[in-house]
Amino acid sequence: MAEIKFANRSDSAAVETGIGFAPKFDERGLIPVFTTCAATGKALMQAWMNAEAIQKTIETCEAHYFSRSRQELWHKGATSGEYQLVKSFRIDCDQDSLWLAVEQKGGKCCHVGHESCFFREIPVGPNAIVNGKVTLTSL
Numbered sequence: 001m002a003e004i005k006f007a008n009r010s011d012s013a014a015v016e017t018g019i020g021f022a023p024k025f026d027e028r029g030l031i032p033v034f035t036t037c038a039a040t041g042k043a044l045m046q047a048w049m050n051a052e053a054i055q056k057t058i059e060t061c062e063a064h065y066f067s068r069s070r071q072e073l074w075h076k077g078a079t080s081g082e083y084q085l086v087k088s089f090r091i092d093c094d095q096d097s098l099w100l101a102v103e104q105k106g107g108k109c110c111h112v113g114h115e116s117c118f119f120r121e122i123p124v125g126p127n128a129i130v131n132g133k134v135t136l137t138s139l
Helices: 012-017 051-060
Strands: 031-037 043-049 064-067 072-075 084-091 098-104
Touching: 043 051, 043 064, 043 098, 051 064, 051 072, 051 084
Parallel strands: 031 098
Antiparallel strands: 031 043, 064 072, 084 098
């Protein structure tokens, strides 16, 4: 597949309502991506993509991300076997955030062994902070 040539971002109306793919990368060349289970809608993970990760995801129909800690392209599942098959790939209205809906192969998305990276809950409300601390709850 040929390298993607992203659309120009100079026309805000075209970015917000047009059909040109014009992702807004940050100063590091990254854009956030939120990943959910296509079957259930359950939140699986949040990560980052660069232009190469977007290209590889489109080409292979498998999720690719950019690892900020390793500073390299990351093919989800390449070492763990926990592949993500892309069912839907979306971009928000101002094209600065991505959303992947995937079929999670292998059953575990999170690198610490959970089905989802969002396995803890932050309490909210008037009793959430006790002695200046917030205690997370496992789901």
